[in-house]
Amino acid sequence: xxxxxxxxxxxxxxxxLAATAFVLLVLAGIALSTLIGGWPAFARFGASFVARTAWDxxxxxxxxxxxxxxxxxxxxxxxxxxxxxxxxxxxxxxxVAPRPLAGPISAAIELLAGIPSIIYGMWGLFVFVPFxxxxxxxxxxxxxxxxxxxGALFSGPPLGLGMLTAGIILGVMVVPFVAxxxxxxxxxVPSALRESAFALGATRWEVVWHVVLPYTRTAVxxxxxxxxxxxxxxxxxxxxxxxxxxxxxxxxxxxxxxxxAAIANEFTEADSATYLSALIALGFxxxxxxxxxxxxxxxxxxxxxxQAGR
Amino acid sequence: MSxxxxxxxxxxxxxxxxxxGLASLATLLGLxxxxxxxxxxLIHGAAALGPHLITQMTPPPGAAGGLANAIFGSTMLVLxxxxxxxxxxxxxxxxxxEYGRARPFAELVRFVNDILLSAPSVVIGLFVYQIVVRPSxxxxGWAGAVALGFxxxxxxxxTTDETMRLVPISLREATLALGAxxxxxxxxxxxxxxxxxxxxxxxxxxxxxxGETAPLLFTALNNQYWSMDLGxxxxxxxxxxxxxxxxxxxxxxxxxxxxxxxLTVFVLVVSVLARTLLRGRTN
Numbered sequence: 001x002x003x004x005x006x007x008x009x010x011x012x013x014x015x016x017l018a019a020t021a022f023v024l025l026v027l028a029g030i031a032l033s034t035l036i037g038g039w040p041a042f043a044r045f046g047a048s049f050v051a052r053t054a055w056d057x058x059x060x061x062x063x064x065x066x067x068x069x070x071x072x073x074x075x076x077x078x079x080x081x082x083x084x085x086x087x088x089x090x091x092x093x094x095x096v097a098p099r100p101l102a103g104p105i106s107a108a109i110e111l112l113a114g115i116p117s118i119i120y121g122m123w124g125l126f127v128f129v130p131f132x133x134x135x136x137x138x139x140x141x142x143x144x145x146x147x148x149x150x151g152a153l154f155s156g157p158p159l160g161l162g163m164l165t166a167g168i169i170l171g172v173m174v175v176p177f178v179a180x181x182x183x184x185x186x187x188x189v190p191s192a193l194r195e196s197a198f199a200l201g202a203t204r205w206e207v208v209w210h211v212v213l214p215y216t217r218t219a220v221x222x223x224x225x226x227x228x229x230x231x232x233x234x235x236x237x238x239x240x241x242x243x244x245x246x247x248x249x250x251x252x253x254x255x256x257x258x259x260x261a262a263i264a265n266e267f268t269e270a271d272s273a274t275y276l277s278a279l280i281a282l283g284f285x286x287x288x289x290x291x292x293x294x295x296x297x298x299x300x301x302x303x304x305x306x307q308a309g310r
Numbered sequence: 311m312s313x314x315x316x317x318x319x320x321x322x323x324x325x326x327x328x329x330x331g332l333a334s335l336a337t338l339l340g341l342x343x344x345x346x347x348x349x350x351x352l353i354h355g356a357a358a359l360g361p362h363l364i365t366q367m368t369p370p371p372g373a374a375g376g377l378a379n380a381i382f383g384s385t386m387l388v389l390x391x392x393x394x395x396x397x398x399x400x401x402x403x404x405x406x407x408e409y410g411r412a413r414p415f416a417e418l419v420r421f422v423n424d425i426l427l428s429a430p431s432v433v434i435g436l437f438v439y440q441i442v443v444r445p446s447x448x449x450x451g452w453a454g455a456v457a458l459g460f461x462x463x464x465x466x467x468x469t470t471d472e473t474m475r476l477v478p479i480s481l482r483e484a485t486l487a488l489g490a491x492x493x494x495x496x497x498x499x500x501x502x503x504x505x506x507x508x509x510x511x512x513x514x515x516x517x518x519x520x521g522e523t524a525p526l527l528f529t530a531l532n533n534q535y536w537s538m539d540l541g542x543x544x545x546x547x548x549x550x551x552x553x554x555x556x557x558x559x560x561x562x563x564x565x566x567x568x569x570x571x572x573l574t575v576f577v578l579v580v581s582v583l584a585r586t587l588l589r590g591r592t593n
Contacts, residue, residue, distance in 0.1 A: 005490075023423050
């Protein structure tokens with residue numbers, strides 16, 4: 001009887017351990033398989049692969065600079081938009097909204113996070129791109145586009161496609177993630193701290209700015225980096241609205257591409273081993289960059305969790 | 311000390327009102343975008359709804375048709391992904407909660423699992439392309455299901471781990487005191503106690519993978535015809551939406567909107583269901 005129990009225990013425990021090790025294996029597998037798949041491209045073009053703008057399937061000459069640039073610019077634009085809005089939403093939910101209202105609004109914002117990214121992409125292509133082309137782009141080109149240095153960022157025909165549109169849609173997608181992290185960590189602030197500040201006569205905004213934010217600073221930055229990780233790797237939403245152009249263009253209003261969009265658009269069209277390898281190499285670069293950003297984010301979030309646990 | 315000057319107090323009040331006003335505006339903006347996106351999908355999608363969606367195949371350009379093969383394909387992909395990913399995920403979560411606890415190995419796996427949770431799905435698609443599609447020589451439904459399974463896995467691991475750790479320690483002690491071996495304690499006491507939480511995790515995972523498109527582009531690809539064979543390219547709703555939306559044909563656009571509506575309604579219903587289950591448990 002006891003013997004059978006011990007046998008069952010070692011079988012069950014072994015299975016559970018194997019499944020756990022499998023999780024580690026998946027991460028290692030992603031890194032290794034994309035490195036191996038991209039190796040021919042890395043070997044052929046060397047380190048300059050990441051610094052060249054060439055993208056010529058006919059001559060089989062590839063460089064990753066344009067997609068890397070597009071990925072970084074769209075992600076940064078999205079964070080410029082998402083961070084203040086997410087901060088506002090988190091303040092509203094924790095400080096302004098009356099209790100019965102906070103729950104439903106919180107749930108609605110979380111619904112925004114649940115919408116599949118391809119729906120954002122379609123909405124972007126059929127609704128938001130025409131909106132940008134008709135209203136925003138011409139206005140930007142006529143105002144900011146005339147400035148001496150900054151103007152280069154806002155020049156070109158108002159197509160509606162491009163890094164600005166992609167950055168805005170990414171920003172909308174990332175808002176709920178960042179807002180949820182901020183809301184959760186804001187509630188971790190000990191009420192004694194908040195109440196002391198109120199007792200001294202501080203306004204709600206002063207409590208947020210001078211008490212809540214300093215206390216949760218590392219976790220807030222962690223949440224922002226979590227959002228950045230999402231924005232860097234997001235595929236469908238940007239593939240629809242970037243325009244898939246590999247020509248280097250400073251203008252945020254001109255068609256461009258990103259790592260994820262290039263892979264999604266061109267993978268099934270890749271007609272040579274070098275082409276395919278270049279796309280997988282892009283995937284490897286994307287994985288390494290998001291991995292670093294996410295590790296940084298998690299470490300910052302863990303710090304507050306530990307601090308609050310004490 | 312003198313009382314604060316009225317002017318200063320007025321300024322602080324104004325800053326407070328401005329900041330809170332902007333915060334409310336940000337929330338309003340978020341809700342407006344939510345309504346805008348859902349409203350667009352509903353209006354365009356509802357116009358294209360009809361029984362033909364589930365009776366006819368995806369058409370060639372210009373012809374009439376439906377989404378029957380894509381809906382069936384997506385169902386198969388998600389089903390197989392759950393059958394593959396869920397058991398592994400639950401077992402791994404079990405190890406973390408019951409065996410690993412706070413040991414360094416368990417903490418490392420939790421950390422890695424959280425990274426996987428946010429890892430770009432397009433890269434997971436490339437991974438499966440390398441380990442399944444390339445060795446087998448062709449795109450297939452199996453590869454698509456495996457890719458979705460890898461995306462489901464970390465969701466299940468995390469929720470299983472979290473809900474099992476919430477089960478009171480007294481239940482464990484009572485079971486062990488009766489002389490039950492640990493595996494019986496887990497399968498017959500802890501699993502039933504954590505049932506709702508594990509189910510919630512599964513539903514959240516299903517909501518997540520149902521809309522995934524990027525990883526399917528390099529694995530299941532698409533198939534214009536009815537196919538029940540997972541050994542070959544398999545039609546699925548997300549990839550059909552992607553191809554039809556980017557095409558120049560109006561009839562394809564309207565099918566893409568219909569697919570988008572079906573997908574959005576399914577995903578939102580599943581996530582609301584998951585949330586309701588979760589709330590029922592905490593109350």
